[in-house]
Amino acid sequence: MTDEGRRNVRDLRRANRARLLRQLYFHGPLSRQDLIQATGLSSASVSNVVADLLDAGLVVEAGAVESEGGRPRILLRVDTSSFEVIGIDVGETRIRLERFDLGLGELAALDLPVIGGSLDxxxxxPAIAAGLAELRAGAAAPLLGVGIGVPGIVQHQPYAVVHGQTVGWDAFPLEERLxxxxxxxxxxxxxxxxxxxAEMWFGAGRDVDSAxxxxxxxxxxxxxIADGAPFRGSTTSAGEWGHLNVQYQGRLCRCGARGCLEAYVGAEAVIARYAEAAQAAGSAGIDASDEEEALRLILAAAERSGREGExxxxVLDETAVRIGVGIADVVNFLNPQRVIIGGWAGLALAPSLLPRIREVVRAHALRLPYSLTSVDxxxxxxxxxxxxxxxxxxxxLLEAGA
Amino acid sequence: MTDEGRRNVRDLRRANRARLLRQLYFHGPLSRQDLIQATGLSSASVSNVVADLLDAGLVVEAGAVESEGGRPRILLRVDTSSFEVIGIDVGETRIRLERFDLGLGELAALDLPVIGGSLDxxxxxPAIAAGLAELRAGAAAPLLGVGIGVPGIVQHQPYAVVHGQTVGWDAFPLEERLxxxxxxxxxxxxxxxxxxxAEMWFGAGRDVDSAxxxxxxxxxxxxxIADGAPFRGSTTSAGEWGHLNVQYQGRLCRCGARGCLEAYVGAEAVIARYAEAAQAAGSAGIDASDEEEALRLILAAAERSGREGExxxxVLDETAVRIGVGIADVVNFLNPQRVIIGGWAGLALAPSLLPRIREVVRAHALRLPYSLTSVDxxxxxxxxxxxxxxxxxxxxLLEAGA
DNA sequence: ATGACTTAGTTCGAGACGTGATTTAACCTG
DNA sequence: CAGGTTAAATCACGTCTCGAACTAAGTCAT
Incomplete structure (x- = not known):
């Protein structure tokens, strides 16, 4: 139903240029011969399109492969120094800005703490604006753009508006303001x-196309990620995994509903549940300055004997169970080739909880989709x-091919 | 990452032919002028491509639109009599075969009861084979193919194998056997x-592209359905909504896990839950020959006063609640423009349960995705x-354009 | 009835592209 | 340095879309 797509011969060239560029970006350096193999285009076309890319300065020659009796193949690679990009993580506990080259090699970074734990x-x-200015100062190549990851639903209408129901952002017009x-x-x-x-391009999802x-x-x-591309639903709100209902009339979630997964497994929820459990057990609970430290203390406590450890x-076991059930839902419903746990709290919790999580997934997922996936x-x-x-x-840039 | 797509000018023509054919199929009859508007192609190209389609016999002229001072526009439409297709619904209670023309107008149908309530x-x-032979007998045009909907996960490796965990199909090689x-x-x-x-093409999803x-x-x-096309996950198992976990350590599901949605909301589960409730209340329960009748009796019972009605x-209220929570999960996680309830049990239950279902969805879904969707x-x-x-x-056929 | 006007659809020449075949370039071996 | 081998560029050709010119088929005023 979409009305996008190739119409005339120039669009065709654009698509083929994008195809070669993409191949070089993810699998380069490659010779023209390799590109012929990989894309199915004729040698003549590869020569022409590569000439385009060399002219545009996006691709450069990168030495030659040693000959085996004939003319040596010249290797081509994307010129990662031709552009730079900035990526920003607007998290609930900090804002992180980084500047990269085109190949996503890190060039500079900046960490801004969120004052008072509230993401106003x-x-x-202004914090982002100041950080941007500082990061741009050192740039040695034109900046291709700025990407921003935010904790909420993003609606493009046509300028990005952020709905962060759990952090109190109510239709905030971030794009216009920036x-x-x-x-x-x-x-x-x-x-x-x-x-x-990021994980699809450079991390745990490199070799699959659905995760x-x-x-x-x-x-x-x-x-x-479905078929290699982000699945965004009709706005971009697909993926609100934390608000799957896992317990009818369960714990109150900060979104206002009851029984959301997030009310059990987010760092905030784990810490709150531990505080309740410690109080019930008559022990002291924890005293930490921030969530990251609190989570570390809970993990450490679990190593100790006695009531506190218990x-x-x-609390951690229930966390694993709830995560496992949430993953089983995803496995049954979306049938991904892989489920990957990330985020600072995920990376802190998962190493010790992973065996239990996998056990629960196995028990709750359908056999076939379970057998085709893995949790890592x-x-x-x-x-x-x-x-x-x-x-x-x-x-x-890769889609446009220029 | 996919290696599909246009490479040379002939693929370009194929794509444009497909684009016009698709437009005529879903929005025809249309004149060449309308096609120019709708596709953005030049009048010359539209003329050429339409000539192709007329030659192929896929499209025919369909009268003219009255003139407004100039040469009248000639209307074009897909020739729905040029091909026929067969569709088969392999359900748990019956197998239904239907023959259609290319425009999905029904030409013939056949209902085969499932013997003994077990889908061996x-x-x-052999039942499908016999039905196919009978349906083909009356065909007046070449058959384009046979589509079959089955109650389970379909894996193409490369021939379709069906995993119907809840109906006892264990990697059944349906395609090879047929x-x-x-x-x-x-x-x-x-x-x-x-x-x-079907609902996307002709029913409740006609005007959206994500549902x-x-x-x-x-x-x-x-x-x-995402972006107008079925979402299938890495096999085709995406969409196993019935096995979302809605209650930790809840009712035993026929898939073997506990707390699946299907253990609460499928006809089989509703009937079982009513039988338990009736027994607990000391009333007689129901005596029906099949599931459809049983469901009707339960709906009728709810209209009566007294313990039985209570x-x-x-039971029906809990059904509505569970369906509502399951829909809220879908709304939060996939952000569809619309959620549509179908199936024989859904169509029987939903008219009376819909208000309650919507109430529960509203209570459990995030505000933004809720505001962008509807339940019908x-x-x-x-x-x-x-x-x-x-x-x-x-x-x-529409994708290939020929 | 006739001719001016209007709109639909076709044809034509130009420009761009991809392809297979041919030619040129760059290396190796003896 | 000649003969062989492989890589890359170039050439000639066919196909495509496009804008413009042209033909077809109506309406309307006179």
Whole structure:
């Protein structure tokens, strides 16, 4: 039904240029011969299109492969220094800005703490603007654009508006507000989706084309990749994994509903549940300055014997069970080739909970989709959201082929 | 990452031919002028491509539109009599075969009861073969193919194998087995997906491009449409809505897990739950020869006063609540523009339960995705599965443009 | 009835593209 | 340095879409 697509011969060339560029970006360096093999185009066309790309400065020669009796193959690669991009992770506990080259090699980074643990959108805009200015100062190549991952649903109408129901962002016009501070192209998307894109390009999803990436931080979300591309639903709100209902009339979630997964498995929820359990057990609970430390203390407590350890182990076990059930839902409903757990809280919790999580998934998923999937940890660490945000302008470039 | 797509100028023509054919199929009859508007192609190209389609016999002239001072526009439409297709619904309670013209107008139908309420795959194959032979007898045009909707997960490896965990089909090689009886092209897919396709083309999804269709029969499944096309996951198992976990350690589901939605909302589950409730209340329960009658009796009982009515109302109310929660999950996670309830049980239950279902969805869904969606009844009735199956060969024709 | 006007559809020449065949380039071996 | 081998560029050809010119088929005023 979409009215996009090739119409005339020039669109055809654009598509073929994009195809070669993409191949070189993800599998380069390659020779022209390799490109013929990989794309099915004729040698004449590959020569022509490569000449285009060389002229545009997007691709450069990268040495030659040693000859085996004939003319040696000249290798080609994307010139990663031809453009730079900026990726921003607007998290509930901090804002992280990073500058990358076109190949997503990190060039500079900046961490801004969120003041008072509250993500006031009115404070976020000037913070990002200042960070952007600082990062741009060192750039050695034109900036392709700025990608931003946010903790909420993004609606393009046509300028990005963010609905962060759980962090108090009510239809905040982030794109328009940032537009006052910069003329750079802006790409705003849900943070879980950007994380998913980063893991697909460079991490745990490199070798599949359908996967679900769980972002466990203060809350819980997911990025869904289908057929190699982000699945966004009719707005971009697909992937609100944290608000699957796992318990009828269960715990109250900060979204206002009862029984959401996020009310059990996000860092905020785990900490709250531990506080309740500790109180019930008559022990002291924990005293931490922030969520990351609190989570570390709970994990440490679980190693100890006695009532305190018992409470921590029980809270963590239920966390694993709820995550496992949530993953089984995803496996049954979306049939991904892989489920990847990421986010700072996910990366902190999963190493010790993974066996239990897998056990629960096995018990609750249908046999066939279960047999075709696996549950693993993210490969990129906690900066995957910012890195994935930076892939957005690059993806645009690869699609356009210029 | 996909390696499909246009390469040379002939592929370009094929794509444009497909584009025009598709436009005529869904929005015809149209004049060449309308096609220029709709596709953005030049008048010259439209003339050429239309000439192709006329030569191929796929399109015919269909009168003219009255002139407004100039030469009248000649209308074009797809010749629906140029091909016929067969669609088959393999349901848990019956097998339905239908023959259609290319425009999915029904030409003939055949209903085969499932003997003994058990869907033995070894009995299904000869039944389908016999039904096919009977239906083909009356065909007046070449048969484009046979589409089959089945109650289970379909894996193409490369011939369709059906995993119907809840009906006891264990990797049944349906395509190979049917191949022994017919040389017609076979298109096998999950029944919920075919129903979704039918509703998208001709029913409740005509004006959107992202929707979820719930198939409530003996069990419960869903067909997911994203960007106008069926979402199939890495195999075709996406959409196993009935096995979302809605209650930790809840009722035992026939899939073997506990707390699946299907253990609460499928006809089989509703009848079982009513039997338990009636027994607990000391009333007689129901005595019906099949599931459809049983469901009717329960709905009728809910209209009566007294303990019996009370039990029925309570069972139906929980059914509505569970369906509502299951829909809220879908709304949050996939962000569809519409959620449509279909299937014979869904169509029987939903009229009376819809207000309660909507109330529960509202309470459990996030505000934004809730505000962008609606929950409604299917528009095509219970033969949507067979009709949707028949769309599969047609979809192939429209994609190929010849 | 006639001719001016209007709109629909076709034809024509130009420009762009991809392809297979041919030619040129660059290396190796003896 | 000649003969062989493989890579890359070039050429001639066919196909495509497009804009413009042209033909077809109506209406309307006179």
């Amino acid at each position: 959108p009115e404070a976020v805009v 537009r006052e501070h910069t003329e750079l192209p802006l790409f705003i998307d849900n943070g879980a989706t950007t994380m998913a894109q 679900v990436f769980l972002l466990l931080g203060s809350g819980a979300g997911a990025g869904v 409470a921590a182990r029980s 940890l993210g490969a990129l660490g906690a900066d995957a959201v910012a890195r994935g945000a930076a892939t957005l302008p690059v993806a645009r | 795959p070894e009995a299904v194959v 191949r022994e009886h017919t040389e017609l092209p076979l298109f096998i897919d999950n029944g919920a997906t075919t129903m979704a396709q 979820v269709f719930l198939l409530l029969g003996s069990g419960a499944g869903a067909g997911v 039990a029925a109302r309570s 009844l299917g528009a095509l009735g219970a033969d949507a599965v067979a009709r949707g199956a028949a769309t599969l060969p047609v979809a192939r």
